[in-house]
Amino acid sequence: MISTPRIMTREKIINTGLLCLLCCAAIAAYFLDQGYYVNLISRIVVFAIAGIGLNLALGFGGMVSLGHAAFFGIGGYIAGISSQHFLDNTDVLLGLSGTNQMLTIWLITIIVNAVLALLIGLISLRTTGIYFIMITLAFAQMIYYFAISWPSYGGEDGLLISERNQLFTIATDNELFFFLICFSLLIFFLWISSRIIHSRFGAALEVARMNHVRLATVGINPFPIKLVAFIFSAVITALAGALFADLNRFVSPDMLSWQMSGEIIIFILLGGLGRLLGPVIGATIFVLLETFIGGYTEHWKLFLGLFLLATVLFAKGGLMQIIAGKKQHE
Amino acid sequence: MNKRANTAVLQIKSLNKSYGALSVTDDVSCELYPGEIHTLIGPNGAGKSTLIGQIAGWIKPDSGAIYLGNEDISKMSVAKRSRMGLGRSFQVSSLAMELSARRNVMLAVQARQGSSFRFWKAVDTDQSLIVEADEILKKLHIDDYKHVVAAELSHGKRRELEVACAMALKPKVLLLDEPMAGLDPSSTQGLVEFLLKLKETIPILLIEHDMDAVFKLSDRISVLVYGKLIFSGSPEEIKNSSDVKSAYLGED
Ligand SMILES: Nc1ncnc2c1ncn2[C@@H]1O[C@H](COP(=O)(O)OP(=O)(O)OP(=O)(O)O)[C@@H](O)[C@H]1O
Ligand SMILES: [Mg+2]
Numbered sequence: 001m002i003s004t005p006r007i008m009t010r011e012k013i014i015n016t017g018l019l020c021l022l023c024c025a026a027i028a029a030y031f032l033d034q035g036y037y038v039n040l041i042s043r044i045v046v047f048a049i050a051g052i053g054l055n056l057a058l059g060f061g062g063m064v065s066l067g068h069a070a071f072f073g074i075g076g077y078i079a080g081i082s083s084q085h086f087l088d089n090t091d092v093l094l095g096l097s098g099t100n101q102m103l104t105i106w107l108i109t110i111i112v113n114a115v116l117a118l119l120i121g122l123i124s125l126r127t128t129g130i131y132f133i134m135i136t137l138a139f140a141q142m143i144y145y146f147a148i149s150w151p152s153y154g155g156e157d158g159l160l161i162s163e164r165n166q167l168f169t170i171a172t173d174n175e176l177f178f179f180l181i182c183f184s185l186l187i188f189f190l191w192i193s194s195r196i197i198h199s200r201f202g203a204a205l206e207v208a209r210m211n212h213v214r215l216a217t218v219g220i221n222p223f224p225i226k227l228v229a230f231i232f233s234a235v236i237t238a239l240a241g242a243l244f245a246d247l248n249r250f251v252s253p254d255m256l257s258w259q260m261s262g263e264i265i266i267f268i269l270l271g272g273l274g275r276l277l278g279p280v281i282g283a284t285i286f287v288l289l290e291t292f293i294g295g296y297t298e299h300w301k302l303f304l305g306l307f308l309l310a311t312v313l314f315a316k317g318g319l320m321q322i323i324a325g326k327k328q329h330e
Numbered sequence: 331m332n333k334r335a336n337t338a339v340l341q342i343k344s345l346n347k348s349y350g351a352l353s354v355t356d357d358v359s360c361e362l363y364p365g366e367i368h369t370l371i372g373p374n375g376a377g378k379s380t381l382i383g384q385i386a387g388w389i390k391p392d393s394g395a396i397y398l399g400n401e402d403i404s405k406m407s408v409a410k411r412s413r414m415g416l417g418r419s420f421q422v423s424s425l426a427m428e429l430s431a432r433r434n435v436m437l438a439v440q441a442r443q444g445s446s447f448r449f450w451k452a453v454d455t456d457q458s459l460i461v462e463a464d465e466i467l468k469k470l471h472i473d474d475y476k477h478v479v480a481a482e483l484s485h486g487k488r489r490e491l492e493v494a495c496a497m498a499l500k501p502k503v504l505l506l507d508e509p510m511a512g513l514d515p516s517s518t519q520g521l522v523e524f525l526l527k528l529k530e531t532i533p534i535l536l537i538e539h540d541m542d543a544v545f546k547l548s549d550r551i552s553v554l555v556y557g558k559l560i561f562s563g564s565p566e567e568i569k570n571s572s573d574v575k576s577a578y579l580g581e582d
Contacts, residue, residue, distance in 0.1 A: 196449050203453045204446040207437055210426045214434075217386075217424065218441040218495060219412035225446060 011324040015277045019190075022280070023183055030176040038175035039247065044280075044287045045182040046243045051267035051279025052189050053236030058265065059274030060197055061229045062209030063125070066261045067136030070143045071117065071234040073256030075109045075241025077147065080159040080251035082108070087162060102167040102181075102246070109242045110235050117234030121227045137258060144256040158252025165246050172246065182243055186280070189236055194276055196232065205229050237264065266304070270311055272318025275327060281319050338363055338397070339533050340385070340503045345394030347377075347384060347557075354380045355391065356557035362503060367529045367547050369536040372554035378537045379421050381554070382505050385535075386418050387411045398502065412441070417501030419492035421508050421537075425480040431491050432476040435463035438498035463498065470494045471520050485512035490521065497528075504534045510543050522546055545569075 022041060029037035050072055057063040082105050085091065085098025092098050099105065124135040148156050164172040172178050196202050207215045208222040215222050245251040254260065263286065270285050271278030289307065294300040315322050338361035347355035354377035362368050370378050383389035385396055387408035396404045403411050412418075425434050436459040440446060443458070453459060467473040472490050475483060480491060489509050496504055509525075510518050522543055525534060529549075538544050544551065545565045552562040553574050561574050568574055 195452075198452045198454065199450055200440050200446050200448040200453055200456075202449075203433070203437055203440065207426045207429070210428055211424060213388075213424045214426050214437075214495075216408040217412055217418060218438040219409050219499060220437075220441045220446050221407060221409040228447070 011320075014324045018277060018280060019187070022284070026179045026183070027176065030179075035175040038179050040287060040291060042175070042179045042182050042247050043244075044283045045179070045186050046240050046247055047264075047267055047283035047286065048280040049182070049186055049189055049243065050237045050240035050264050051271070051283055052186075052193055053233045053238075053240060054264045055233075055268050055274065055279050056193055056196070056205075056236070057230050057233035059268055059278065060202065060209065061205050061226055061233075063226060063230060063233075064133050064265075065124075065136040065230070065233075066133045066258065066265070067120065067124075067138075067140035068234070068237050068264050069256050069258065069260035070120075070140035071113050071238040072241035072244070072260060072264065073147065073251075073253070074113060074116065074143065075238035075243075076245035076251035076255045077153065077159070078109045078112060078238075079105050079165060079242040079245040080161050081153055083161045083163070083165055084153070084159060100163070100165045102165045102172075102242075105165055105242055106239055109238050113234050113238035114231050117231040118227070120234075121230040125223060125226050125230065137261070140256065140258060140261060144253055144258075147253045147256055154252070156253060158250055158254070161245060161249040161251065164249060178247065182247070185239065185243065189239075190276060190280075193236070197276070201225070201228070266308060268318075269308060270318055272320030272327075275318060275320040275324075278318055278320050285319070339399060340535065341397040342381075342385065343395045343397070345381070345384060345396070346392045347380060347389065348392060353557045355384065355394075358394075358554075358557070358559050360552055360559060360562065362533050362535050364533055365530060366549040367525065367534045367536055368550045368552065369538055369544050369548040370552050370554055371538070371541075371544060376554045377557040378554055379507055382418065382507050382535070382537065385505060386416060412499060412501075413444075415499075415502030416505065417496030417499045417503070417532075418505040419489060419496055419507060419509055421511070423480075423485065423488035423492055425488060425491060425495070427481040428479060430477050430479050431467065431472060431483065431487075431494075432460070432463050434480055434491060435466055435494050435498050436460065438495040439463055439466075442499050466494050466497050469497070470524060471517075486514065486517055489513065490517070493521075501532060504528075504532050506534060507537045508539060509536070510538055510540045518543060 026038050026041040029041065054065065054068045057065050081092060082098045083100055086100045120136065120139050124132050127135060153159050164178065166172055167181055170177050204215060204220050204225045208225050212222045241255060244255065267279045267282035267286055269282065271280065271282030285307065286304065289300055289304050293303050311318055317326060340362040342358060342360050345355050345358045358381060372378055380389060384391045387406060395402055398414055398416065403414060426437065436453065439459050439462045464473060464476065467476050470490050470493060472487060472494065475487055480488060483491060489512065493506065493509055509521060513521060518540065525547055536547065548565050550562065551565055551568045553560050561571055
């Protein structure tokens, strides 16, 4: 297999095309007065961002985290809690008032989740395989049960966000404007993760996945490499969570559940593990099935299951491999 | 050769390791001096690879110490030992199989430069990595294969590629576990010549079954049987030793 730069360009063209399609669909839906569909595409975009986050850890670093819902949900709760205190004009913690400014909320989301991912990573990355899966799951479940039993923020019922948080003075209530915020972040994180993957750090991360013995043998300790990737991964997924809460004007413990972790993994598997645009494709299929088959039957997850089965059996590289060919390494 | 103990580049001091009742390293002490190739021979299962594993840091010895220069490396991680100057190749190749030969060497160059926490600049156009990787591949006569992914290289070429990766670390010492296995005669000849030139700058602890290569390369040969070093001497002494003949050479 000799590397052909041509195929890379082909993948790039396909990627650009898919993103344009997503964006045009949202704009078209908006001007056809189909606000519902604009929100649906925003949902795809937000899920895709969550998947891009996890893809760094799972697809590129080989860390099968079954606990990314923790980050997704905490991002959501930060947006919800901050907004509630802002609207009630009360303090979140002593002297710290709530805000409805997305930028501040995102900053807090980044800091909180980076610290949390550091702690979880420090413990879980000492293990691999099934133990790593179980430890990440255990942490997420702890946070899930904590959220359920904490009445001040809705407990089991979740927390309504009566007004979407604001980005400067943009009318975030407008479906298209909100979509464009999400879409810009999608492009931003695609760009960031593409840079990271192709950097020296990314090279070390991929070898940590392929063969950690090789990495250590050249003198690079796999642990800190994986830890940093895990933190990046968590932060991106958490930001998607903050957007998700604003999109739905609602945050609930469901966002923290293990099913949510599983769904983020499904986005990646459907689209293509370790493919830059894999999560975008996966999230699209997921939301389409959820909406259209889910409209006929509540057992739509059966179809999702079949779809996933077919992908895993017949297209290990996900749909991205079918449309753009095998993943290329120079 | 001056064999005062303090000149040894690598020094193994009464190393012991057993798996249950099986003693795989039995009070082994040996040294590697500048400018030499010291070869370990011994029957299958003698504990040669296990010894290399302990030096490189994958296997924890039960007791004993390992010095690189004047530094006790026995407590260091594998990665730290590599950075300190231990380069190695494996009996069963351990490469990034999905990456090209060049990318494998580039990773080693990157590691030596100590720059793996750079998140922005693309690797595949990074001349500081490519130029050096290509030079090393050329020195080992495998630059024709630089764009081939490791998984598609023959076993022999993979071994040579591992040596190339080790070279990229600019090591103080090389540990090579059967680098000739699976090589065709002309590649073996090429590698023998390469190692003979290389030992001037980097001493080599070699494990090898190909006795022609062993006698061509070695300054000193040690014989390991059931985890014990039973004999150590020049190739001539080895050839003439009846103990070695009965324990090892005779079985060939
Ligand atoms: N993890 C382990 N647990 C138990 N026994 C082991 C383990 N690793 C190796 N051994 C045993 O230790 C002995 C030495 O193995 P080693 O691989 O070091 O031999 P070797 O001299 O390299 O042999 P070869 O020439 O076949 O490569 C063998 O009998 C092997 O079965
Ligand atoms: Mg061996």
